Amino acid sequence: MTISVFDLFSVGIGPSSSHTVGPMRAARTFASGLAASGVVSETASVKAELFGSLGATGYGHGSPAAVILGLEGERPEDIDTDTVAPRVAAIRASRRLRLMGEHEITFVEDDDLVMHRRKSLPAHPNGMRFAALDASGAELASHMYYSVGGGFVVDAEATGELRIVPDTTVVTYPFRTGAELLDHCLLNGLSVADVMLANELAWRSEDEVRSGLLHIWDVMQECVAKGCTREGALPGGLRVPRRAKSLYDKLMTEDPASDPLYIMDWISLYALAVNEENASGGRVVTAPTNGAAGIIPAVLHYYRRFVPDATDDGVVEFLLTAGAIGVILKETGSISGAEVGCQGEVGSACAMAAAALAAVLGGTPLQVENAAEIGLEHHLGLTCDPVGGLVQIPCIERNAVGSTKAVHAARIALRGDGTHVVPLDKAIKTMRETGADMSTKYKETARGGLALNVIEC
Structure with a gap:
């Protein structure tokens, strides 16, 4: 497919x-x-x-x-x-x-x-x-x-x-696994984004790919902007208060030099804003799911705002790289919380964001694959246990934490040369097997974990 x-x-x-x-x-x-x-x-x-x-x-x-x-x-x-x-x-x-x-x-x-x-x-x-x-x-x-x-x-x-009626479009560099993706990169002297772009040209022109991805970025920005202006409680019986606006207002008045972790709070803000909009039924970008929709926009906002010389070309490279990792996760793993738990949603989004950030910060294909593996590995076993069946607790905060973990994963990978013991493909296989072993009550049924132990009011 x-x-x-x-x-x-x-x-x-x-x-x-x-x-x-x-x-x-x-x-x-x-x-x-x-x-x-x-x-x-x-x-x-x-x-x-x-x-x-x-x-x-x-x-x-x-x-x-x-x-x-x-x-x-x-x-x-x-x-x-x-x-x-x-x-x-x-x-x-x-x-x-x-x-x-x-x-x-x-x-x-x-x-x-x-x-x-x-x-x-x-x-x-x-x-x-x-x-x-x-x-x-x-x-x-x-x-x-x-x-x-x-x-x-x-x-x-x-x-x-x-x-399943598969899309049988013939692409230049077909791949289903991380190993196959790396082979294309190393044999042809291409970046991960180059491989993904070459394949996208089977459906649309390069200008259409670029404009389409920048439109996705525009929607992500609009979602964050809305999330930073809305107040009150989220819909549903939990009455979870929105926090993005108050955090935004605080950050706008603070001196960045006074707090060495100031930027990390912005990353959390971006994720909270997206997922509060998602929880209220707003317009979001599935990235790769709605439950994990805040991670990729948060890390991309971090790149665009805080990385010197960030450009729209970098945004396109970021999304193409994230997409390539997403293809592997979709083809050989899962992005469904109901199938493998939240490791397949937040874990997948973290892997995609980590790889993308490593790429736009100058990482090699080996470092990009390493960043994706780190991002996924440290979400293995994560359950999907939404309290009250709402995509609010623990989902919203989980996106904020997953966003900062993606940045951390990218930095670890960039400090190395791409050599690592556990390849991305093995981490994905482990996720799939762990999901198969996981009790149904931990797979988006609200019958286990926090959903069982937190009383709805």
């Missing part, structure tokens, strides 16, 4: 790529399929079922609203986030929605949207089933989907088995 940097970095909405973005895309795909097959006019109602982690924590992750708006034809990349709450409220009150914005049907959420908290489909923890019914209740069409992390949605057979 060929993965583009724009598959890993996509504009969407919070609070979760797997639980919000994925279900919205799946619901829209099902609705558009009804229109394409000619049965939409006969459809009187649609029943949606969410399984596994989606069913267990979907309410806290905004999955019901995502399904409703996806059936209406909305896309996570361009929906107006300010309209989500009133539109969903209106649909719930009227008990009517419009498939693909055109054909009106009955939709009674209590009956038509079923959250299976302890029942899963066979191929992945994040399973969904949609069925269209006529006025007599007879089934016109049905389909299964899996939201496999990062907003990726995979089609499924009637049995629930994955039906």
